[in-house]
Amino acid sequence: MNLLRRPIKILALFAMCGTVFSCTQKVEKKKKPNIIYIMSDDHTTQGVGVYGSRLAALNPTPVLDKFANEGMIFENCYVTNAICTPSRAAIISGQYNHTNGVIDLEGHIDDKQYLPEELKKLGYETAIIGKWHLHTEPSAFDYYKVLVGHGGQGEYFDPVFIEKGMEYEFPVTKKTKTIKTKGHSTDVITDITIDWLKNRDDSKPYFLMHHYKAPHDMFEFAPRYADYLENTHMPEPASLYDNENNGSVGTKGYNDELIHVIGSSVSHRNTIRNMGMHMDIDQDIADPEYTKLTYQEYIKRYLRCVKGVDDNLARLFAYLEESGELDNTIIIYTGDQGFMLGEHDYIDKRWMYEESMRMPFIVRYPEGIEAGMRTDAIINNTDFAPTIIEMAGGETPDYMQGKSFKSILETGEEPADWRDATYYRYWMHMAHRHANPAHFGIRTKDYKLIFFYGRYWVDTDDPNASWNKKSWGNDFTRHTPPAWELYDLKNDPNEMNNVYGNPEYKEIQDQLKIKLKALREEVGDTDENYPHIKKVVDANWDK
Numbered sequence: 001m002n003l004l005r006r007p008i009k010i011l012a013l014f015a016m017c018g019t020v021f022s023c024t025q026k027v028e029k030k031k032k033p034n035i036i037y038i039m040s041d042d043h044t045t046q047g048v049g050v051y052g053s054r055l056a057a058l059n060p061t062p063v064l065d066k067f068a069n070e071g072m073i074f075e076n077c078y079v080t081n082a083i084c085t086p087s088r089a090a091i092i093s094g095q096y097n098h099t100n101g102v103i104d105l106e107g108h109i110d111d112k113q114y115l116p117e118e119l120k121k122l123g124y125e126t127a128i129i130g131k132w133h134l135h136t137e138p139s140a141f142d143y144y145k146v147l148v149g150h151g152g153q154g155e156y157f158d159p160v161f162i163e164k165g166m167e168y169e170f171p172v173t174k175k176t177k178t179i180k181t182k183g184h185s186t187d188v189i190t191d192i193t194i195d196w197l198k199n200r201d202d203s204k205p206y207f208l209m210h211h212y213k214a215p216h217d218m219f220e221f222a223p224r225y226a227d228y229l230e231n232t233h234m235p236e237p238a239s240l241y242d243n244e245n246n247g248s249v250g251t252k253g254y255n256d257e258l259i260h261v262i263g264s265s266v267s268h269r270n271t272i273r274n275m276g277m278h279m280d281i282d283q284d285i286a287d288p289e290y291t292k293l294t295y296q297e298y299i300k301r302y303l304r305c306v307k308g309v310d311d312n313l314a315r316l317f318a319y320l321e322e323s324g325e326l327d328n329t330i331i332i333y334t335g336d337q338g339f340m341l342g343e344h345d346y347i348d349k350r351w352m353y354e355e356s357m358r359m360p361f362i363v364r365y366p367e368g369i370e371a372g373m374r375t376d377a378i379i380n381n382t383d384f385a386p387t388i389i390e391m392a393g394g395e396t397p398d399y400m401q402g403k404s405f406k407s408i409l410e411t412g413e414e415p416a417d418w419r420d421a422t423y424y425r426y427w428m429h430m431a432h433r434h435a436n437p438a439h440f441g442i443r444t445k446d447y448k449l450i451f452f453y454g455r456y457w458v459d460t461d462d463p464n465a466s467w468n469k470k471s472w473g474n475d476f477t478r479h480t481p482p483a484w485e486l487y488d489l490k491n492d493p494n495e496m497n498n499v500y501g502n503p504e505y506k507e508i509q510d511q512l513k514i515k516l517k518a519l520r521e522e523v524g525d526t527d528e529n530y531p532h533i534k535k536v537v538d539a540n541w542d543k
Helices: 006-029 063-067 086-091 114-121 186-197 272-278 289-322 384-391 406-411 503-523 533-539
Strands: 032-038 072-078 125-130 141-150 160-164 206-211 331-336 363-366 373-380 421-426 439-446 448-452 484-488
Touching: 032 289, 032 384, 063 289, 063 331, 063 363, 086 114, 086 363, 086 384, 114 384, 125 186, 141 186, 160 406, 186 206, 186 289, 272 289, 289 331, 373 421, 384 406, 384 484, 421 503, 439 503, 448 503, 484 503
Parallel strands: 032 206, 032 331, 072 373, 125 141, 125 206
Antiparallel strands: 072 363, 141 160, 331 363, 421 439, 439 448, 448 484
Protein backbone atom coordinates (compact mmCIF):
# COMPACT_ATOMS: atom_id res chain seq x y z
CA MET A 1 0.00 0.00 0.00
CA ASN A 2 1.25 3.48 -0.93
CA LEU A 3 0.37 5.42 2.20
CA LEU A 4 1.14 8.80 0.58
CA ARG A 5 -1.80 8.32 -1.80
CA ARG A 6 -4.24 7.31 0.96
CA PRO A 7 -4.51 10.34 3.32
CA ILE A 8 -7.97 9.46 4.60
CA LYS A 9 -6.95 5.89 5.31
CA ILE A 10 -3.80 7.14 7.03
CA LEU A 11 -5.92 9.22 9.40
CA ALA A 12 -8.22 6.28 9.93
CA LEU A 13 -5.23 4.02 10.59
CA PHE A 14 -3.79 6.47 13.12
CA ALA A 15 -7.16 6.74 14.79
CA MET A 16 -7.45 2.98 14.89
CA CYS A 17 -3.90 2.59 16.22
CA GLY A 18 -4.60 5.16 18.88
CA THR A 19 -7.59 3.15 19.95
CA VAL A 20 -5.64 -0.08 19.87
CA PHE A 21 -2.79 1.40 21.89
CA SER A 22 -5.27 2.76 24.41
CA CYS A 23 -7.00 -0.60 24.68
CA THR A 24 -3.67 -2.38 24.98
CA GLN A 25 -2.67 -0.08 27.83
CA LYS A 26 -5.94 -0.82 29.61
CA VAL A 27 -5.50 -4.57 29.12
CA GLU A 28 -1.93 -4.43 30.41
CA LYS A 29 -3.06 -2.36 33.39
CA LYS A 30 -5.82 -4.83 34.17
CA LYS A 31 -3.45 -7.78 33.91
CA LYS A 32 -0.81 -6.24 36.16
CA PRO A 33 -0.73 -8.50 39.21
CA ASN A 34 -1.86 -7.45 42.63
CA ILE A 35 0.70 -8.08 45.37
CA ILE A 36 -0.04 -9.14 48.94
CA TYR A 37 2.90 -9.34 51.33
CA ILE A 38 1.83 -11.30 54.44
CA MET A 39 4.10 -11.22 57.46
CA SER A 40 3.58 -12.72 60.89
CA ASP A 41 5.71 -11.74 63.87
CA ASP A 42 8.23 -14.38 65.01
CA HIS A 43 6.75 -17.17 62.88
CA THR A 44 9.82 -19.32 62.48
CA THR A 45 10.44 -22.17 60.03
CA GLN A 46 10.13 -24.74 62.84
CA GLY A 47 6.49 -23.68 63.11
CA VAL A 48 5.67 -24.13 59.40
CA GLY A 49 4.88 -27.68 58.32
CA VAL A 50 6.55 -27.60 54.89
CA TYR A 51 9.94 -26.89 56.46
CA GLY A 52 9.91 -30.36 58.01
CA SER A 53 10.97 -29.57 61.57
CA ARG A 54 10.34 -31.79 64.58
CA LEU A 55 6.94 -30.04 64.90
CA ALA A 56 5.81 -30.78 61.34
CA ALA A 57 4.11 -34.04 62.36
CA LEU A 58 1.72 -31.97 64.49
CA ASN A 59 0.39 -30.40 61.27
CA PRO A 60 0.58 -26.84 62.65
CA THR A 61 -0.09 -25.02 59.34
CA PRO A 62 -2.26 -27.01 56.91
CA VAL A 63 -3.53 -23.92 55.07
CA LEU A 64 -0.08 -22.39 54.71
CA ASP A 65 1.39 -25.75 53.65
CA LYS A 66 -1.14 -26.12 50.82
CA PHE A 67 -0.42 -22.54 49.76
CA ALA A 68 3.34 -23.21 49.86
CA ASN A 69 3.09 -26.30 47.69
CA GLU A 70 1.32 -24.23 45.02
CA GLY A 71 4.35 -21.93 44.74
CA MET A 72 8.04 -21.71 45.64
CA ILE A 73 9.55 -22.41 49.06
CA PHE A 74 12.89 -20.79 49.98
CA GLU A 75 15.05 -22.99 52.20
CA ASN A 76 17.77 -20.41 52.84
CA CYS A 77 16.07 -17.09 53.55
CA TYR A 78 17.82 -15.10 56.30
CA VAL A 79 17.22 -11.97 58.29
CA THR A 80 20.09 -9.49 58.52
CA ASN A 81 19.28 -8.50 62.14
CA ALA A 82 16.89 -10.75 64.05
CA ILE A 83 14.76 -8.22 65.88
CA CYS A 84 11.38 -6.75 64.91
CA THR A 85 11.96 -3.07 64.11
CA PRO A 86 15.31 -3.42 62.31
CA SER A 87 14.00 -6.30 60.21
CA ARG A 88 10.95 -4.31 59.13
CA ALA A 89 13.17 -1.35 58.27
CA ALA A 90 15.39 -3.54 56.08
CA ILE A 91 12.34 -4.94 54.30
CA ILE A 92 10.75 -1.59 53.50
CA SER A 93 14.00 0.17 52.57
CA GLY A 94 15.93 -2.60 50.82
CA GLN A 95 18.94 -1.54 52.92
CA TYR A 96 21.00 -2.94 55.78
CA ASN A 97 20.36 -1.39 59.16
CA HIS A 98 23.58 0.59 59.36
CA THR A 99 22.47 2.27 56.11
CA ASN A 100 18.78 2.89 56.86
CA GLY A 101 19.63 3.97 60.42
CA VAL A 102 17.38 1.52 62.27
CA ILE A 103 19.75 -0.69 64.27
CA ASP A 104 17.61 -1.32 67.35
CA LEU A 105 14.02 -1.35 68.61
CA GLU A 106 13.94 2.40 69.07
CA GLY A 107 14.75 3.25 65.44
CA HIS A 108 12.24 4.88 63.11
CA ILE A 109 12.21 4.76 59.34
CA ASP A 110 11.01 8.33 58.51
CA ASP A 111 11.86 9.20 54.89
CA LYS A 112 13.17 5.77 53.82
CA GLN A 113 9.84 4.03 53.22
CA TYR A 114 11.09 3.21 49.75
CA LEU A 115 9.09 0.10 48.83
CA PRO A 116 5.62 1.72 48.74
CA GLU A 117 7.08 4.83 47.12
CA GLU A 118 8.53 2.82 44.24
CA LEU A 119 5.34 0.82 43.76
CA LYS A 120 3.25 3.98 43.59
CA LYS A 121 5.48 5.11 40.73
CA LEU A 122 4.50 1.89 38.94
CA GLY A 123 0.79 2.66 39.27
CA TYR A 124 0.03 0.63 42.38
CA GLU A 125 -2.32 1.58 45.18
CA THR A 126 -0.43 0.88 48.41
CA ALA A 127 -1.68 -0.10 51.85
CA ILE A 128 -0.45 -1.54 55.14
CA ILE A 129 -2.72 -3.15 57.73
CA GLY A 130 -1.71 -4.61 61.09
CA LYS A 131 1.66 -4.38 62.79
CA TRP A 132 3.95 -1.53 61.71
CA HIS A 133 6.33 -1.00 64.67
CA LEU A 134 8.54 1.61 63.02
CA HIS A 135 7.69 4.50 65.37
CA THR A 136 6.67 7.02 62.75
CA GLU A 137 3.72 7.54 60.43
CA PRO A 138 3.63 5.05 57.52
CA SER A 139 3.16 8.12 55.37
CA ALA A 140 4.39 6.62 52.10
CA PHE A 141 1.30 4.38 51.88
CA ASP A 142 -1.94 5.49 50.22
CA TYR A 143 -3.82 3.82 53.06
CA TYR A 144 -2.84 2.44 56.44
CA LYS A 145 -4.50 1.12 59.56
CA VAL A 146 -1.81 -0.01 61.97
CA LEU A 147 -1.52 -1.21 65.54
CA VAL A 148 -0.41 1.17 68.27
CA GLY A 149 0.14 0.77 71.98
CA HIS A 150 2.41 -1.61 73.87
CA GLY A 151 5.53 0.09 72.54
CA GLY A 152 4.27 -0.11 68.96
CA GLN A 153 3.59 -3.83 69.24
CA GLY A 154 -0.16 -3.48 69.68
CA GLU A 155 -2.26 -5.63 71.96
CA TYR A 156 -3.40 -9.19 71.37
CA PHE A 157 -6.94 -8.50 72.58
CA ASP A 158 -9.17 -5.54 71.70
CA PRO A 159 -6.32 -3.86 69.75
CA VAL A 160 -6.33 -0.16 68.92
CA PHE A 161 -5.29 1.37 65.60
CA ILE A 162 -4.44 4.62 63.91
CA GLU A 163 -5.64 5.19 60.35
CA LYS A 164 -4.70 7.36 57.40
CA GLY A 165 -6.28 10.80 57.80
CA MET A 166 -6.36 10.84 61.59
CA GLU A 167 -4.64 13.62 63.54
CA TYR A 168 -2.02 12.39 65.98
CA GLU A 169 1.66 12.69 66.80
CA PHE A 170 4.36 10.13 67.51
CA PRO A 171 5.01 8.75 69.99
CA VAL A 172 1.41 7.66 70.44
CA THR A 173 0.31 7.89 74.09
CA LYS A 174 -2.76 6.88 76.07
CA LYS A 175 -4.17 10.33 75.32
CA THR A 176 -3.96 9.81 71.56
CA LYS A 177 -7.29 9.37 69.85
CA THR A 178 -7.33 5.86 68.39
CA ILE A 179 -9.74 3.42 66.74
CA LYS A 180 -10.80 0.79 69.26
CA THR A 181 -11.79 -2.72 68.24
CA LYS A 182 -13.06 -5.88 69.91
CA GLY A 183 -11.66 -9.35 69.53
CA HIS A 184 -8.35 -11.10 68.98
CA SER A 185 -5.82 -9.14 66.90
CA THR A 186 -5.33 -11.90 64.30
CA ASP A 187 -9.07 -11.98 63.60
CA VAL A 188 -9.41 -8.19 63.67
CA ILE A 189 -6.51 -7.58 61.26
CA THR A 190 -7.96 -10.09 58.79
CA ASP A 191 -11.38 -8.41 59.07
CA ILE A 192 -9.85 -5.00 58.29
CA THR A 193 -7.91 -6.35 55.30
CA ILE A 194 -10.92 -8.10 53.76
CA ASP A 195 -13.01 -4.98 54.27
CA TRP A 196 -10.36 -2.85 52.56
CA LEU A 197 -10.18 -5.29 49.63
CA LYS A 198 -13.96 -5.19 49.23
CA ASN A 199 -14.21 -1.42 49.21
CA ARG A 200 -11.05 -0.23 47.48
CA ASP A 201 -11.00 1.49 44.09
CA ASP A 202 -10.23 -1.39 41.71
CA SER A 203 -9.08 0.83 38.87
CA LYS A 204 -5.48 0.23 39.98
CA PRO A 205 -3.54 -2.87 40.96
CA TYR A 206 -2.69 -2.91 44.65
CA PHE A 207 0.25 -3.65 46.90
CA LEU A 208 -0.89 -4.64 50.38
CA MET A 209 1.26 -5.39 53.43
CA HIS A 210 -0.87 -7.57 55.71
CA HIS A 211 0.95 -7.92 59.06
CA TYR A 212 -0.06 -10.03 62.07
CA LYS A 213 1.10 -9.47 65.63
CA ALA A 214 0.96 -13.22 66.32
CA PRO A 215 2.79 -15.36 67.26
CA HIS A 216 4.93 -12.81 69.14
CA ASP A 217 5.34 -13.52 72.83
CA MET A 218 3.59 -13.63 75.25
CA PHE A 219 1.55 -15.92 72.96
CA GLU A 220 -1.92 -14.72 73.94
CA PHE A 221 -4.01 -17.00 71.77
CA ALA A 222 -7.72 -16.69 71.00
CA PRO A 223 -9.83 -18.58 73.59
CA ARG A 224 -11.17 -21.01 70.96
CA TYR A 225 -7.70 -22.61 70.81
CA ALA A 226 -7.38 -23.31 74.55
CA ASP A 227 -7.70 -27.08 74.06
CA TYR A 228 -5.57 -27.28 70.92
CA LEU A 229 -2.60 -29.62 71.59
CA GLU A 230 -3.49 -29.67 75.30
CA ASN A 231 -2.98 -33.44 75.66
CA THR A 232 -0.16 -33.68 73.13
CA HIS A 233 3.47 -34.25 74.10
CA MET A 234 5.49 -31.66 72.17
CA PRO A 235 8.67 -33.04 70.58
CA GLU A 236 11.77 -31.57 72.19
CA PRO A 237 14.78 -30.22 70.29
CA ALA A 238 17.93 -32.30 70.56
CA SER A 239 19.78 -29.31 72.00
CA LEU A 240 17.31 -28.50 74.79
CA TYR A 241 19.52 -30.08 77.46
CA ASP A 242 22.91 -30.94 75.96
CA ASN A 243 24.88 -27.83 75.02
CA GLU A 244 28.36 -28.77 76.22
CA ASN A 245 30.22 -27.94 72.99
CA ASN A 246 27.92 -25.21 71.75
CA GLY A 247 29.05 -21.62 72.15
CA SER A 248 32.24 -19.94 73.28
CA VAL A 249 33.50 -17.60 75.99
CA GLY A 250 31.59 -14.94 74.09
CA THR A 251 28.30 -16.65 74.92
CA LYS A 252 29.15 -18.60 78.09
CA GLY A 253 31.82 -16.50 79.80
CA TYR A 254 35.29 -17.55 80.88
CA ASN A 255 35.77 -21.10 82.17
CA ASP A 256 32.27 -21.92 80.92
CA GLU A 257 30.78 -19.83 83.71
CA LEU A 258 27.23 -18.55 83.26
CA ILE A 259 26.69 -14.89 82.44
CA HIS A 260 23.99 -13.73 84.83
CA VAL A 261 21.62 -10.95 83.93
CA ILE A 262 21.04 -8.14 86.39
CA GLY A 263 17.53 -8.02 87.82
CA SER A 264 16.54 -11.63 87.23
CA SER A 265 17.50 -15.14 88.15
CA VAL A 266 17.88 -16.11 84.55
CA SER A 267 21.29 -17.17 83.28
CA HIS A 268 22.66 -16.60 79.82
CA ARG A 269 22.64 -20.30 79.07
CA ASN A 270 19.07 -20.88 80.24
CA THR A 271 16.90 -17.91 79.37
CA ILE A 272 13.96 -20.27 79.09
CA ARG A 273 13.71 -20.18 82.91
CA ASN A 274 12.71 -16.54 82.56
CA MET A 275 9.94 -17.59 80.19
CA GLY A 276 8.85 -20.16 82.76
CA MET A 277 8.05 -17.32 85.14
CA HIS A 278 5.60 -15.94 82.60
CA MET A 279 4.17 -19.41 82.04
CA ASP A 280 3.47 -19.70 85.79
CA ILE A 281 5.80 -22.66 86.22
CA ASP A 282 6.72 -23.20 89.87
CA GLN A 283 10.14 -21.60 90.37
CA ASP A 284 11.06 -24.13 93.06
CA ILE A 285 11.09 -26.99 90.57
CA ALA A 286 14.66 -27.99 89.75
CA ASP A 287 16.08 -28.59 86.29
CA PRO A 288 15.75 -30.51 84.08
CA GLU A 289 12.10 -30.94 85.12
CA TYR A 290 11.56 -27.18 85.20
CA THR A 291 12.85 -26.77 81.65
CA LYS A 292 10.75 -29.73 80.48
CA LEU A 293 7.53 -28.24 81.90
CA THR A 294 8.29 -24.75 80.62
CA TYR A 295 9.08 -26.01 77.12
CA GLN A 296 5.80 -27.92 76.87
CA GLU A 297 3.71 -24.90 77.82
CA TYR A 298 5.80 -22.50 75.74
CA ILE A 299 5.39 -24.48 72.51
CA LYS A 300 1.69 -25.13 73.00
CA ARG A 301 0.91 -21.45 73.49
CA TYR A 302 3.11 -20.52 70.54
CA LEU A 303 1.41 -22.99 68.18
CA ARG A 304 -2.03 -21.88 69.34
CA CYS A 305 -1.17 -18.42 68.06
CA VAL A 306 0.16 -19.98 64.84
CA LYS A 307 -3.12 -21.89 64.47
CA GLY A 308 -4.98 -18.57 64.62
CA VAL A 309 -2.81 -17.19 61.83
CA ASP A 310 -3.31 -20.30 59.68
CA ASP A 311 -7.09 -20.24 60.10
CA ASN A 312 -7.22 -16.56 59.20
CA LEU A 313 -5.13 -17.16 56.11
CA ALA A 314 -7.88 -19.58 55.06
CA ARG A 315 -10.38 -16.72 55.38
CA LEU A 316 -8.20 -14.35 53.36
CA PHE A 317 -7.47 -16.86 50.60
CA ALA A 318 -11.15 -17.80 50.40
CA TYR A 319 -12.10 -14.16 49.85
CA LEU A 320 -9.48 -13.78 47.12
CA GLU A 321 -10.77 -16.89 45.37
CA GLU A 322 -14.40 -15.77 45.63
CA SER A 323 -13.51 -12.35 44.21
CA GLY A 324 -11.62 -13.93 41.31
CA GLU A 325 -8.32 -12.31 42.34
CA LEU A 326 -6.45 -15.26 43.83
CA ASP A 327 -4.50 -16.32 40.74
CA ASN A 328 -3.84 -12.76 39.58
CA THR A 329 -2.21 -11.93 42.91
CA ILE A 330 1.42 -12.44 43.85
CA ILE A 331 1.16 -13.65 47.44
CA ILE A 332 4.20 -13.71 49.70
CA TYR A 333 4.29 -15.23 53.18
CA THR A 334 7.09 -14.75 55.70
CA GLY A 335 7.92 -13.93 59.31
CA ASP A 336 9.89 -10.87 60.36
CA GLN A 337 12.70 -13.17 61.53
CA GLY A 338 13.10 -16.63 62.99
CA PHE A 339 12.53 -17.63 66.61
CA MET A 340 14.12 -19.96 69.14
CA LEU A 341 11.70 -22.67 70.25
CA GLY A 342 13.84 -24.17 72.99
CA GLU A 343 16.85 -24.95 70.78
CA HIS A 344 20.01 -24.64 72.90
CA ASP A 345 17.63 -23.93 75.79
CA TYR A 346 16.91 -20.51 74.26
CA ILE A 347 13.81 -18.41 73.71
CA ASP A 348 13.17 -15.32 71.56
CA LYS A 349 15.33 -14.38 68.54
CA ARG A 350 18.36 -12.00 68.21
CA TRP A 351 20.95 -14.79 67.85
CA MET A 352 22.71 -15.60 64.61
CA TYR A 353 21.96 -19.23 65.35
CA GLU A 354 19.93 -20.89 62.64
CA GLU A 355 16.49 -21.00 64.24
CA SER A 356 16.62 -17.26 64.98
CA MET A 357 18.25 -16.15 61.72
CA ARG A 358 16.29 -18.30 59.26
CA MET A 359 13.00 -16.91 57.93
CA PRO A 360 10.18 -18.77 56.21
CA PHE A 361 9.68 -17.34 52.73
CA ILE A 362 7.03 -18.64 50.33
CA VAL A 363 5.69 -17.11 47.10
CA ARG A 364 2.61 -18.17 45.15
CA TYR A 365 1.73 -16.78 41.70
CA PRO A 366 0.42 -19.40 39.25
CA GLU A 367 0.92 -17.17 36.20
CA GLY A 368 4.63 -16.78 36.83
CA ILE A 369 5.82 -19.34 39.39
CA GLU A 370 5.65 -23.08 38.90
CA ALA A 371 4.00 -25.00 41.74
CA GLY A 372 5.96 -27.37 43.94
CA MET A 373 9.36 -25.68 43.63
CA ARG A 374 11.96 -25.35 46.37
CA THR A 375 15.28 -23.55 46.24
CA ASP A 376 18.34 -23.42 48.47
CA ALA A 377 19.48 -20.07 47.00
CA ILE A 378 20.60 -17.71 49.77
CA ILE A 379 18.40 -14.62 50.05
CA ASN A 380 17.97 -12.09 52.84
CA ASN A 381 15.38 -9.51 53.83
CA THR A 382 17.09 -6.62 52.01
CA ASP A 383 16.24 -8.53 48.81
CA PHE A 384 12.47 -8.45 49.34
CA ALA A 385 11.89 -4.87 48.15
CA PRO A 386 13.97 -5.18 44.94
CA THR A 387 12.21 -8.43 44.06
CA ILE A 388 8.72 -7.05 44.63
CA ILE A 389 9.55 -3.94 42.60
CA GLU A 390 10.82 -5.99 39.66
CA MET A 391 7.84 -8.36 39.80
CA ALA A 392 5.65 -5.25 39.56
CA GLY A 393 7.46 -4.24 36.37
CA GLY A 394 10.03 -1.82 37.77
CA GLU A 395 13.80 -1.80 38.24
CA THR A 396 15.77 -1.98 41.49
CA PRO A 397 16.78 1.55 42.55
CA ASP A 398 20.50 2.18 42.92
CA TYR A 399 20.08 3.17 46.56
CA MET A 400 18.83 -0.29 47.54
CA GLN A 401 21.48 -2.76 48.74
CA GLY A 402 19.39 -5.88 48.25
CA LYS A 403 19.23 -7.85 45.00
CA SER A 404 16.17 -9.05 43.11
CA PHE A 405 15.66 -12.80 42.98
CA LYS A 406 12.84 -12.54 40.42
CA SER A 407 14.69 -14.81 37.99
CA ILE A 408 14.98 -17.50 40.68
CA LEU A 409 11.22 -17.37 41.18
CA GLU A 410 10.61 -17.69 37.46
CA THR A 411 13.17 -20.37 36.64
CA GLY A 412 14.04 -22.10 39.88
CA GLU A 413 17.71 -21.59 39.02
CA GLU A 414 20.33 -19.41 40.69
CA PRO A 415 22.06 -16.92 38.38
CA ALA A 416 25.76 -17.63 37.97
CA ASP A 417 26.66 -14.46 39.85
CA TRP A 418 24.20 -14.97 42.73
CA ARG A 419 25.48 -14.46 46.28
CA ASP A 420 27.09 -17.41 48.06
CA ALA A 421 26.88 -15.88 51.55
CA THR A 422 24.76 -13.51 53.62
CA TYR A 423 25.78 -10.98 56.27
CA TYR A 424 24.23 -10.65 59.72
CA ARG A 425 24.61 -8.16 62.57
CA TYR A 426 22.85 -7.86 65.92
CA TRP A 427 23.52 -4.52 67.61
CA MET A 428 21.45 -4.55 70.82
CA HIS A 429 24.10 -5.75 73.27
CA MET A 430 22.71 -7.39 76.44
CA ALA A 431 19.23 -5.93 76.01
CA HIS A 432 15.93 -6.79 77.69
CA ARG A 433 17.26 -9.54 79.95
CA HIS A 434 17.74 -11.81 76.97
CA ALA A 435 21.50 -11.44 77.42
CA ASN A 436 22.49 -11.58 73.77
CA PRO A 437 25.98 -10.15 73.22
CA ALA A 438 26.36 -7.94 70.15
CA HIS A 439 27.77 -9.88 67.21
CA PHE A 440 28.13 -10.14 63.45
CA GLY A 441 28.94 -12.91 61.03
CA ILE A 442 28.57 -14.67 57.72
CA ARG A 443 26.46 -17.64 56.62
CA THR A 444 27.23 -19.69 53.52
CA LYS A 445 25.39 -22.83 52.43
CA ASP A 446 27.87 -24.99 54.32
CA TYR A 447 29.31 -22.88 57.16
CA LYS A 448 28.57 -20.15 59.64
CA LEU A 449 31.21 -17.87 61.21
CA ILE A 450 30.20 -15.55 64.07
CA PHE A 451 32.19 -12.95 65.98
CA PHE A 452 30.81 -11.90 69.36
CA TYR A 453 32.40 -8.52 70.00
CA GLY A 454 30.35 -7.85 73.13
CA ARG A 455 29.95 -4.05 73.13
CA TYR A 456 26.97 -1.69 72.98
CA TRP A 457 26.92 0.49 69.86
CA VAL A 458 27.38 3.62 71.99
CA ASP A 459 30.72 3.78 73.83
CA THR A 460 29.49 3.43 77.40
CA ASP A 461 33.04 3.89 78.70
CA ASP A 462 33.12 7.44 77.39
CA PRO A 463 32.04 9.80 80.23
CA ASN A 464 30.87 12.33 77.64
CA ALA A 465 28.74 9.90 75.66
CA SER A 466 25.01 10.40 75.55
CA TRP A 467 23.11 7.13 75.63
CA ASN A 468 19.81 5.69 76.71
CA LYS A 469 20.01 4.47 80.28
CA LYS A 470 16.35 3.60 80.73
CA SER A 471 15.81 0.30 82.49
CA TRP A 472 14.27 -2.30 80.20
CA GLY A 473 16.52 -4.83 81.83
CA ASN A 474 19.36 -3.62 79.61
CA ASP A 475 22.92 -4.13 80.74
CA PHE A 476 24.60 -1.94 78.13
CA THR A 477 27.65 -1.19 80.25
CA ARG A 478 28.60 -4.83 80.69
CA HIS A 479 31.30 -5.86 78.22
CA THR A 480 31.17 -9.56 77.39
CA PRO A 481 34.27 -11.45 76.24
CA PRO A 482 35.03 -11.29 72.51
CA ALA A 483 35.08 -14.68 70.81
CA TRP A 484 34.59 -16.53 67.54
CA GLU A 485 32.27 -19.44 66.72
CA LEU A 486 32.36 -21.61 63.61
CA TYR A 487 29.80 -24.24 62.64
CA ASP A 488 29.99 -26.91 59.94
CA LEU A 489 26.34 -26.85 58.88
CA LYS A 490 26.52 -29.90 56.63
CA ASN A 491 27.82 -32.16 59.39
CA ASP A 492 26.36 -30.22 62.33
CA PRO A 493 23.05 -28.62 61.23
CA ASN A 494 21.94 -28.10 64.85
CA GLU A 495 25.09 -26.08 65.62
CA MET A 496 26.06 -28.25 68.56
CA ASN A 497 29.81 -28.20 68.04
CA ASN A 498 31.81 -24.96 67.75
CA VAL A 499 34.84 -25.94 65.65
CA TYR A 500 36.57 -22.54 65.70
CA GLY A 501 40.25 -23.13 66.41
CA ASN A 502 40.07 -26.78 65.32
CA PRO A 503 43.15 -27.39 63.10
CA GLU A 504 41.04 -29.44 60.69
CA TYR A 505 39.02 -26.30 59.89
CA LYS A 506 41.93 -23.84 59.70
CA GLU A 507 41.69 -23.38 55.92
CA ILE A 508 37.89 -22.94 56.00
CA GLN A 509 38.21 -20.56 58.95
CA ASP A 510 40.71 -18.35 57.12
CA GLN A 511 38.64 -18.34 53.92
CA LEU A 512 35.50 -17.35 55.81
CA LYS A 513 37.30 -14.47 57.51
CA ILE A 514 38.43 -13.17 54.14
CA LYS A 515 34.89 -13.48 52.81
CA LEU A 516 33.42 -11.84 55.93
CA LYS A 517 35.78 -8.88 55.68
CA ALA A 518 34.98 -8.44 51.98
CA LEU A 519 31.24 -8.63 52.63
CA ARG A 520 31.45 -6.06 55.44
CA GLU A 521 33.24 -3.71 53.07
CA GLU A 522 30.75 -4.42 50.28
CA VAL A 523 27.74 -3.46 52.42
CA GLY A 524 29.59 -0.59 54.09
CA ASP A 525 29.59 -1.89 57.67
CA THR A 526 33.21 -1.47 58.76
CA ASP A 527 32.74 0.21 62.18
CA GLU A 528 34.56 3.39 61.18
CA ASN A 529 31.84 5.29 63.08
CA TYR A 530 32.22 3.05 66.14
CA PRO A 531 35.93 3.18 67.08
CA HIS A 532 35.38 1.41 70.43
CA ILE A 533 33.94 -1.57 68.52
CA LYS A 534 36.52 -1.42 65.75
CA LYS A 535 39.25 -1.60 68.36
CA VAL A 536 37.83 -4.89 69.68
CA VAL A 537 37.35 -6.29 66.17
CA ASP A 538 40.90 -5.42 65.07
CA ALA A 539 42.44 -6.79 68.26
CA ASN A 540 40.68 -10.13 67.94
CA TRP A 541 40.49 -10.67 64.19
CA ASP A 542 43.44 -13.06 64.02
CA LYS A 543 42.95 -14.75 67.37
